[in-house]
Amino acid sequence: MNDSTDTSRKTVKTYVPAYQKAEWQSHADDLDMSQSEFVRTMVQAGRAGFESGREEPDSPDPDPRGNALETRILKLLGTDTYDWDELLEAVSDDIESRLDETLEELQSRNEIRYSGRHGGYTTVGDTDGN
Numbered sequence: 001m002n003d004s005t006d007t008s009r010k011t012v013k014t015y016v017p018a019y020q021k022a023e024w025q026s027h028a029d030d031l032d033m034s035q036s037e038f039v040r041t042m043v044q045a046g047r048a049g050f051e052s053g054r055e056e057p058d059s060p061d062p063d064p065r066g067n068a069l070e071t072r073i074l075k076l077l078g079t080d081t082y083d084w085d086e087l088l089e090a091v092s093d094d095i096e097s098r099l100d101e102t103l104e105e106l107q108s109r110n111e112i113r114y115s116g117r118h119g120g121y122t123t124v125g126d127t128d129g130n
Contacts, residue, residue, distance in 0.1 A: 024038060030109070072090075072091055073087070076090055103121065110124055111123065111124055
């Protein structure tokens with residue numbers, strides 16, 4: 001077994017400011033994750049933009065590279081033929097639903113709010129609209 005397929009657990013240590021650790025723990029709690037699971041997930045998500053074409057070995061995630069759009073397009077085209085507008089509508093519906101759910105979640109956690117005065121969504125505590 002070589003290093004790229006070794007699935008045994010190893011320890012990784014890092015040092016961050018106390019406020020950042022507290023923020024990560026709070027976010028992990030909100031997601032019902034351990035802090036280790038949260039940090040591992042965030043690192044993998046961040047790596048996705050830096051290493052194209054690499055697969056994560058033995059990942060429990062069905063889409064470990066984060067190419068959900070690519071996966072969705074291939075699934076749609078595997079069952080039917082679409083023109084540009086139909087395909088755009090099929091994949092846009094998913095992003096609209098995800099955006100709506102995410103905005104609701106952020107508002108419920110009081111991280112953002114809708115402000116007519118500022119012309120749309122703004123972070124809580126953003127008094128000047130910037």
